[in-house]
Amino acid sequence: MVKKSDKYVNDGNLSYRAPDYLGDLSSRLWRKVTVFLEENSAVNRIDTNLVEMYCTQYEIYRHSYDHIKENGEVQAIYKPIQDFEGKIIDKSFQGFRRNPMTNIYSDSIKNLTKIGSELGLSPKSRSELLELARVESTDDKSSSAQMKAFFSNEED
Numbered sequence: 001m002v003k004k005s006d007k008y009v010n011d012g013n014l015s016y017r018a019p020d021y022l023g024d025l026s027s028r029l030w031r032k033v034t035v036f037l038e039e040n041s042a043v044n045r046i047d048t049n050l051v052e053m054y055c056t057q058y059e060i061y062r063h064s065y066d067h068i069k070e071n072g073e074v075q076a077i078y079k080p081i082q083d084f085e086g087k088i089i090d091k092s093f094q095g096f097r098r099n100p101m102t103n104i105y106s107d108s109i110k111n112l113t114k115i116g117s118e119l120g121l122s123p124k125s126r127s128e129l130l131e132l133a134r135v136e137s138t139d140d141k142s143s144s145a146q147m148k149a150f151f152s153n154e155e156d
Helices: 006-012 024-040 045-071 101-119 123-154
Strands: 074-082 088-098
Touching (some): 024 045, 101 123
Antiparallel strands (some): 074 088
């Protein structure tokens, strides 16, 4: 039996079934995104890694947001005060620091925006893709008109 090349599996389309190793949120988003992409863009099987990155970044975004909701954007810093035996008898408030999860949250939003744009998942990127398709179709017409004019002038 001859094994199909990867690009021909599923007729070159994205699989609607999420990879087994994705988390629950990533898998749920995968099912939604692949249906949308198949119907509305030129994404195919070779773009599976981009879709996977988008879905995993979404899961990271959601987990980091949940952590921030639970623990806040900032965390209080306390310095322990010890007695002569080394026992902690009090703590001294030192100020606040930014919750490190806010950096992860911010990075995941940037990644979602960038990857989503590449996949055509934002209104702006979809309109840019439509404009590109429109320009290509008018370029094709003008190219064929140019070729026709070139060859008709050559005969003169």
